[in-house]
Amino acid sequence: xxxxxxxxxxxxxxxxxxxxxxxxxxxxxxxxxxxxxxxxxxxxxxxxxxxxxxxxxxxxxxxxxxxxxxxxxxxxxxxxxxxxxxxxxxxxxxxxxxxxxxxxxxxxxxxxxxxxxxxxxxxxxxxxxxxxxxxxxxxxxxxxxxxxxxxxxxxxxxxxxxxxxxxxxxxxxxxxxxxxxxxxxxxxxxxxxxxxxxxxxxxxxxxxxxxxxxxxxxxxxxxxxxxxxxxxxxxxxxxxxxxxxxxxxxxxxxxxxxxxxxxxxxxxxxxxxxxxxxxxxxxxxxxxxxxxxxxxxxxxxxxxxxxxxxxxxxxxxxxxxxxxxxxxxxxxxxxxxxxxxxxxxxxxxxxxxxxxxxxxxxxxxxxxxxxxxxxxxxxxxxxxxxx
Amino acid sequence: xxxxxxxxxxxxxxxxxxxxxxxxxxxxxxxxxxxxxxxxxxxxxxxxxxxxxxxxxxxxxxxxxxxxxxxxxxxxxxxxxxxxxxxxxxxxxxxxxxxxxxxxxxxxxxxxxxxxxxxxxxxxxxxxxxxxxxxxxxxxxxxxxxxxxxxxxxxxxxxxxxxxxxxxxxxxxxxxxxxxxxxxxxxxxxxxxxxxxxxxxxxxxxxxxxxxxxxxxxxxxxxxxxxxxxxxxxxxxxxxxxxxxxxxxxxxxxxxxxxxxxxxxxxxxxxxxxxxxxxxxxxxxxxxxxxxxxxxxxxxxxxxxxxxxxxxxxxxxxxxxxxxxxxxxxxxxxxxxxxxxxxxxxxxxxxxxxxxxxxxxxxxxxxxxxxxxxxxxxxxxxxxxxx
Numbered sequence: 072x073x074x075x076x077x078x079x080x081x082x083x084x085x086x087x088x089x090x091x092x093x094x095x096x097x098x099x100x101x102x103x104x105x106x107x108x109x110x111x112x113x114x115x116x117x118x119x120x121x122x123x124x125x126x127x128x129x130x131x132x133x134x135x136x137x138x139x140x141x142x143x144x145x146x147x148x149x150x151x152x153x154x155x156x157x158x159x160x161x162x163x164x165x166x167x168x169x170x171x172x173x174x175x176x177x178x179x180x181x182x183x184x185x186x187x188x189x190x191x192x193x194x195x196x197x198x199x200x201x202x203x204x205x206x207x208x209x210x211x212x213x214x215x216x217x218x219x220x221x222x223x224x225x226x227x228x229x230x231x232x233x234x235x236x237x238x239x240x241x242x243x244x245x246x247x248x249x250x251x252x253x254x255x256x257x258x259x260x261x262x263x264x265x266x267x268x269x270x271x272x273x274x275x276x277x278x279x280x281x282x283x284x285x286x287x288x289x290x291x292x293x294x295x296x297x298x299x300x301x302x303x304x305x306x307x308x309x310x311x312x313x314x315x316x317x318x319x320x321x322x323x324x325x326x327x328x329x330x331x332x333x334x335x336x337x338x339x340x341x342x343x344x345x346x347x348x349x350x351x352x353x354x355x356x357x358x359x360x361x362x363x364x365x366x367x368x369x370x371x372x373x374x375x376x377x378x379x380x381x382x383x384x385x386x387x388x389x390x391x392x393x394x395x396x397x398x399x400x401x402x403x404x405x406x407x408x409x410x411x412x413x414x415x416x417x418x419x420x421x422x423x424x425x426x427x428x429x430x431x432x433x434x435x436x437x438x439x440x441x442x443x444x445x446x447x448x449x450x451x452x453x454x455x456x457x458x
Numbered sequence: 459x460x461x462x463x464x465x466x467x468x469x470x471x472x473x474x475x476x477x478x479x480x481x482x483x484x485x486x487x488x489x490x491x492x493x494x495x496x497x498x499x500x501x502x503x504x505x506x507x508x509x510x511x512x513x514x515x516x517x518x519x520x521x522x523x524x525x526x527x528x529x530x531x532x533x534x535x536x537x538x539x540x541x542x543x544x545x546x547x548x549x550x551x552x553x554x555x556x557x558x559x560x561x562x563x564x565x566x567x568x569x570x571x572x573x574x575x576x577x578x579x580x581x582x583x584x585x586x587x588x589x590x591x592x593x594x595x596x597x598x599x600x601x602x603x604x605x606x607x608x609x610x611x612x613x614x615x616x617x618x619x620x621x622x623x624x625x626x627x628x629x630x631x632x633x634x635x636x637x638x639x640x641x642x643x644x645x646x647x648x649x650x651x652x653x654x655x656x657x658x659x660x661x662x663x664x665x666x667x668x669x670x671x672x673x674x675x676x677x678x679x680x681x682x683x684x685x686x687x688x689x690x691x692x693x694x695x696x697x698x699x700x701x702x703x704x705x706x707x708x709x710x711x712x713x714x715x716x717x718x719x720x721x722x723x724x725x726x727x728x729x730x731x732x733x734x735x736x737x738x739x740x741x742x743x744x745x746x747x748x749x750x751x752x753x754x755x756x757x758x759x760x761x762x763x764x765x766x767x768x769x770x771x772x773x774x775x776x777x778x779x780x781x782x783x784x785x786x787x788x789x790x791x792x793x794x795x796x797x798x799x800x801x802x803x804x805x806x807x808x809x810x811x812x813x814x815x816x817x818x819x820x821x822x823x824x825x826x827x828x829x830x831x832x833x834x835x836x837x838x839x840x841x842x843x844x845x
Contacts (some may be wrong), residue, residue: 092512113627113770113776113777114770114777115768115769115770115777115778115779115781115782116765116768116769116779116780116782117767117782143762145762145765146765146782146798147793147800148783148799148800150797166659169718179761180762180763181765182761182800183767190499246612278618282833284509286766287762287765287766287769295831302812309633341748361748361832361836361840362840363843365836365837365840366840366841368837368841369840369841371841373532374568375530375532375533375567375568375569375674376568377505378532378533378568378569379501379503379568379673379674381502381503382500382502382503382674383500383501385772389500390500390501390502391502392502393502393503394502395502395503395533396535407753408533411533411535412535413533413534413535413569414714425564445837446749446837447837447838448753449748449837450752450755450832450834450836450837451834452835453748453749453752453756454752454755454758456752
């Protein structure tokens with residue numbers, strides 16, 4: 072069930088001392104000659120490890136990923152870039168790789184310097200501990216306010232995809248304070264991994280929100296060892312695309328379910344929008360509305376708030392198209408609004424999962440979004456924790 | 459200190475029975491022949507009173523405003539429009555006006571029908587109670603989760619501007635669940651009021667946020683009685699514009715300070731942006747960030763979150779321009795970041811007001827924004843209250 076499930080990967084997770092007690096440094100590497108790709112935050116403020124990793128990825132196929140938690144190495148100026156580079160160089164030396172073959176990811180407090188001495192000593196220990204059973208340790212070492220490790224595996228004919236992720240606050244499209252590392256033994260040519268990664272991410276990590284925040288450090292990395300003994304065909308490519316998407320969707324689901332303070336997971340489904348883009352804008356607006364999310368915390372099927380949010384979804388400098396007289400809305404399958412007419416129904420929303428389906432009756436655009444509720448604990452965690 | 463401070467206005471606030479115990483129906487009218495204008499929510503889901511009032515405003519200069527709290531008369535279909543029209547017609551008959559000269563505003567629960575019988579009986583009482591001292595009662599009758607009435611007055615040479623407002627949750631640009639009624643005796647020609655109202659609203663009500671929500675009912679109405687005995691000049695027009703803006707800014711400030719669960723008022727000032735629009739986008743993004751707002755609740759000068767929010771301000775399909783190496787940031791005058799370099803400073807943010815100044819070092823664009831913190835009480839109020 073871990074990132075080391077596919078053939079040709081080793082991983083480790085150790086306590087380097089960046090955080091007080093918990094594991095805080097993960098190392099994943101391909102055994103042999105692999106390929107890979109990554110997608111990054113679109114925040115204008117890029118953390119140093121993102122800057123350095125983007126440069127490395129432009130030069131070489133990635134063979135290893137270093138992830139530290141505790142310090143984000145963001146807003147740390149030139150020194151931050153030097154520190155990220157030193158991390159990659161130290162890992163490369165330990166693993167017999169070129170520095171450009173190593174990606175570095177960080178998550179934690181913004182503005183604090185990376186304790187490079189702790190990181191390099193930790194890397195020594197991690198390189199020593201590398202193992203084909205090390206996936207679970209690695210998955211633990213990348214966590215911050217997460218309450219549990221997030222791992223997923225999916226298999227196809229002759230191949231396996233494994234993955235790990237972290238992220239519970241600041242989750243939002245464009246990969247906000249969310250890190251995911253995916254591994255597969257499905258053989259991919261150099262430069263090819265991104266074509267599989269991009270659509271999988273769009274339908275998973277870019278369709279979830281815990282609090283509408285987009286961080287400086289977010290990244291999704293895919294590594295392929297190519298170790299699966301199979302002949303590629305169009306059919307096997309399609310199977311791989313599905314398996315990769317399944318792992319991404321599973322990890323995204325785990326992230327939202329572990330949202331900071333979350334007591335409920337809501338699945339927002341928008342259909343009948345004038346366009347696909349407008350469907351996604353509306354789904355996202357509902358999923359990030361504080362009023363919708365506090366109502367869900369109160370287990371109140373407060374559909375007026377859903378409608379008000381849907382009517383104010385930013386789109387093309389205005390709002391996405393919506394005609395209130397055509398809108399239908401259900402909570403957990405119970406209609407509260409049919410073609411604009413209130414139904415006087417009282418849907419049951421007492422559970423830990425809530426399905427909200429909005430049909431705009433305008434066109435063919437549809438989109439889904441996962442979100443969590445907004446609870447006292449979200450406020451407590453984020454008022455207390457300096458992240 | 460009330461909406462009846464200028465010459466030529468009468469107002470009343472009564473208990474019509476829409477809410478259990480509190481005053482819930484306000485009536486304001488010009489004495490004599492007035493002019494006026496209004497600005498409305500841009501939500502795609504317009505409440506019935508907004509639809510009806512927009513039609514009335516297209517036909518006649520407004521002479522009276524009816525405001526009810528408790529029920530928003532939104533998402534109420536054709537019946538809602540009939541009910542809003544019936545409200546205006548009844549008020550018009552009582553006041554000797556044409557229905558088109560009456561605007562109706564509602565605030566409260568979405569989806570519930572307007573109890574027209576209670577409203578018309580309440581209007582009978584309100585018309586009887588109309589008085590040039592009635593401003594304070596009217597200001598009380600328009601409240602929902604507000605903890606206090608919001609009134610403001612400003613004077614210029616020979617004229618007065620008065621106003622009242624409601625709104626503490628769902629406050630966001632485009633006038634989200636915020637109602638304001640402004641009155642002046644400054645003489646304005648038919649069709650002219652909007653030219654003064656629009657810039658005053660842009661710099662006040664459209665630059666505040668409590669929780670990023672935009673409602674179905676928001677409106678700002680300006681009525682002029684023209685009763686001030688003065689000769690208009692370019693200088694007096696400028697004085698009036700300033701006074702109107704002062705009243706709007708004062709009411710906007712009161713709304714944020716009374717934000718649901720607010721324990722702190724934050725003034726966000728962005729300068730040095732590449733353009734004015736980008737400055738406002740960045741200020742708004744900071745002001746609506748759940749992570750920034752929970753940090754303020756925790757009295758934590760967590761500048762990394764401000765920077766991360768600033769770097770992800772939606773603009774032209776991407777994010778507003780920002781170069782981290784040029785950014786300077788202060789909390790209450792203490793620099794935490796100077797031209798991209800962290801300052802290792804510990805600003806004092808213990809008070810009830812916090813000033814956050816962000817200089818992007820790129821250009822001349824600047825903008826201000828008022829916001830509140832995100833507290834346990836915000837969650838409690840909105841998880842419990844069906845609005």
